[in-house]
Amino acid sequence: MEIEFYIPRWGNRHLSWTDFATKAKLSGYAGVEANLPAEEEEQLDMFTQLNANGLRWIGQHFETATVDFAAHVKQYEARLYALAAAKPVLINSQTGKDFFTFDQNSELIALAARISKETDVRILHETHRGKFSFCTSATAPYLHQFPDLRLTADFSHWCCVAESYLQDQQEVLQLAIDRTDHFHSRVGFPGGPQVNHPAAPEWKEALDFHCAWWDAIVQRHSTLKTKTLTVTCEFGPYPYMPQLPFNQEPVSDLWEVNLFMKNFLEKRYADLSD
Structure with missing residues (x-):
């Protein structure tokens, strides 16, 4: 099984697409x-530079934010169609709202499934x-309702919400791991x-807990003989990255x-490569 590593555009928007794509390629990222x-x-600049550097593209959706549900559905649909038309490796969607009802979020999930099948x-x-999907207990009912629902696992969010390393939520965590096709490290x-x-x-x-979850995802896909598993190394800028007081300098590069x-992770999973 091949594991492909991706770098997010998030946090790197100070770089032109030319500089960003060149730096990503030189750093050994697949996309x-x-x-x-x-x-x-x-868009033209982005795809020109990605193609010039032999980089693949995972499409990301996060923009749909309106609280009016009818408008939200229309905007979500339009953005997914636009992303799909550009033919990414996959679309990673931040879907719905934590304050939408179960039925409302379910409508968005069903819409995404229809667009995925159509495109x-x-x-x-x-x-x-x-x-x-803001926490384990909120996500589980959707995983049971939609057997084909597949996840991008970013368990850092769940640690934050639960104020724990999810030690007491193993059943739901395992269900999520079983549904994961891409993860953010x-x-x-x-x-x-x-x-x-x-x-x-x-x-x-903290690293050990996350590695145990990622290991389980990787091992599952290795057992399933998945050809390629994708991982995005998605540490982000402020406010995710802490800053020093007064001068607002990030504490790490x-x-x-x-x-x-x-x-x-390349070293950790080297023995899984073909």
């Missing part, structure tokens, strides 16, 4: 996870604060969604942190 730019000129583009739903902790640097010894416990995660 980029990013939303579809609204402006056609930037032949996989649509995964990220475990994310503020969305239908960000390390959270009971006080927040992102440690300041995963290599720091004081965060070993974001690119270096994500590159550490890629290199760490």
Whole structure:
């Protein structure tokens, strides 16, 4: 099984697409996870630079935010169709709202499933604060309701919401792992969604918990003989990355942190490569 590592556009928007794509390629990433730019000129620039550097693209949806549900459905549908038309490896969607009803979020999940089938583009739903999947107990009913619902696992969010490493929620956690087709390798902790640097010894416990979950995902796909598993090294900028007081300098270099995660996991899973 091949494991492909992606770098997020999030946190790197200070770089031009030329510089970003070149840096990603030189750093050994297989591709980029990013939303579809609204402006056609930037879309052209993005795809030109990705293609020039042989980088693949995971489409990201996070923009639909309106609280009016009827408008939300229309905007969500339009964005998914636009992403699917651009033919990404897959679409990672931050879907729904934590305050929408079960039926409302279910309508969005069903809509995504229909668009996925119609366009032949996989649509995964990220475990994310503020969305239908903001915690284990909220997500479980949707996983039971929709047997084909597939996830992007970002368990850092669940650690933050639960203020724990989910030790007492193993059943739901295992269900989520079984439904995961892509994951974000960000390390959270009971006080927040992102440690300041995963290599720091004081965060070993947090890293170990996340590695156990990622190992389970990787092992499951290896057993299923999945050809390619994708991982996005998704540590992010402020407010995810803490800042020093008064001068607002980040406490760690974001690119270096994500590159550490890629290199760490590449070494960890090297024996699974064909």
